[in-house]
């Protein structure tokens with residue numbers, strides 16, 4: 001049951017293909033199969049590390065979780081070889097207390113070596129320089145985390161579903177791995193890892209690696225991730241965690257209070273995996289499990305290999321939000337197998353994942369549902385483009401001196417997906433699917449840049465066939481806006497909803513006669529998007545009486561509804577707003593609501609009162625976003 005994982009030892013540092021092309025290596029009559037293997041490191045503005053000089057081949061961590069002091073302590077052992085030069089090994093750290101650094105030739109006898117911490121940068125953290133007296137061997141760093149370790153959230157028992165046990169989880173993407181493990185924190189580097197985790201007895205530790213729910217929760221856990229993975233996919237959670245199998249190779253982990261509900265919600269997981277394998281090639285990670293986190297988890301989902309982390313806000317009760325699971329699963333190909341080499345190339349992870357998700361959803365839930373989700377995606381893209389400067393409407397985004405989280409916009413996700421839809425439309429589904437499978441094979445377990453993608457696409461697809469219409473790939477990748485000829489979902493999938501919305505807004509149709517009782521989540525989201533910010537509280541009240549939107553258990557619908565409630569001064573929804581903001585911490589729901597509140601003086605007052613109560617629940621990533629919006633400082637609390 002826990003076997004069958006592919007273990008591959010391959011060199012993991014690669015030269016962008018484009019660099020080879022620039023050197024003329026690719027320029028002579030490139031036959032369709034002439035795409036060469038790549039071999040050095042893409043420049044990553046968000047890491048101090050020097051992987052082109054010192055290669056790390058394996059990572060082992062040995063950590064004890066101390067819930068009283070909210071601290072992980074222990075060591076990380078990195079197996080290394082010097083490739084060139086004589087500079088020290090440089091690792092990324094953030095807010096770590098480094099106690100001692102040792103080296104060893106054989107991994108057994110260790111002796112101390114000199115190290116130095118450099119200056120701290122607010123975005124990048126602190127470089128750790130380690131003197132290497134050997135050209136091959138092992139480096140062991142003894143350290144502990146601190147209260148500023150941004151990857152970690154230590155939850156009090158009251159902040160969990162069960163309210164009896166504390167909980168710890170990590171969120172490493174994009175550059176928070178360095179705040180709990182000193183390492184080369186760049187997605188250009190991939191290594192297999194192993195871990196030994198000690199916890200209080202009775203709590204279970206799980207990781208983005210091989211998990212053993214059949215073993216007792218005795219506080220002593222060992223993990224192996226035999227495939228090379230980038231640092232941002234290293235993940236750990238500790239808590240009162242139970243397991244329910246869904247199929248022979250899929251299952252759910254969650255607190256006992258949620259695990260049954262989660263198992264029902266995610267019952268289609270195996271079906272999705274079968275569909276994904278049929279479309280994109282074999283699933284190469286062995287098991288696919290899902291961990292449902294406590295409500296403060298800052299994201300919807302996180303594609304940690306073998307163990308997707310998911311927000312409990314996806315548990316709508318009717319499976320209507322499970323394309324989120326399809327999305328994280330899709331990363332098993334796009335992102336986890338073929339990884340963005342730098343955060344500028346983030347769209348390669350997310351744009352691909354969104355496109356692959358649509359393909360899975362189409363297979364499992366039908367074409368209509370896929371088209372509806374795609375149209376909502378396009379709508380979100382158009383909305384966000386109005387706010388984004390042109391420079392941020394580029395897939396290959398400029399992140400110099402910026403936090404890589406800035407790449408997390410509808411551009412990477414939706415514009416990225418539209419490019420792939422457009423290529424599919426131009427070259428035909430069959431040919432495009434062949435291209436996709438070849439892309440995943442070619443770059444499996446590697447990291448690539450946007451230029452690598454472009455080069456490969458040229459040889460593997462564009463040079464081989466005549467498109468039904470031209471696709472300006474360079475413009476898609478390096479220019480703002482949506483190029484002409486972009487694929488679009490049929491604009492009329494929501495025609496009936498749009499008509500109803502118009503008639504109701506015009507006052508021609510009472511809310512009770514909207515015929516909305518059978519609407520899906522996607523239809524409701526479309527309807528709510530049509531309501532203007534000045535529709536008036538009376539209008540919302542009417543709708544609420546007919547459909548009880550304030551009481552909906554669907555977090556996506558509620559998020560949208562509450563935003564309208566704030567805009568329209570619909571006071572009756574305000575207690576629900578406070579409830580929503582103080583019982584979950586998903587950044588995507590929380591940040592826009594605080595932003596909306598902060599637009600008026602009374603709203604801002606309300607926001608601050610709610611935030612005072614909610615902030616301790618939130619993960620540092622969500623806090624950072626809301627702090628900025630509300631101008632919150634330590635003294636505000």
Ligand code: BES
Nearest residue numbers: 173174299300301302303324327408588
């Ligand atoms: N990998 C992302 C989450 C992420 C991105 C975390 C960047 C940190 C930095 C994940 O796959 C994702 O996109 N999650 C989405 C849900 C998805 C259905 C679009 C989310 O969390 O909202």
Ligand code: ZN
Nearest residue numbers: 327331350353
């Ligand atoms: Zn994603």
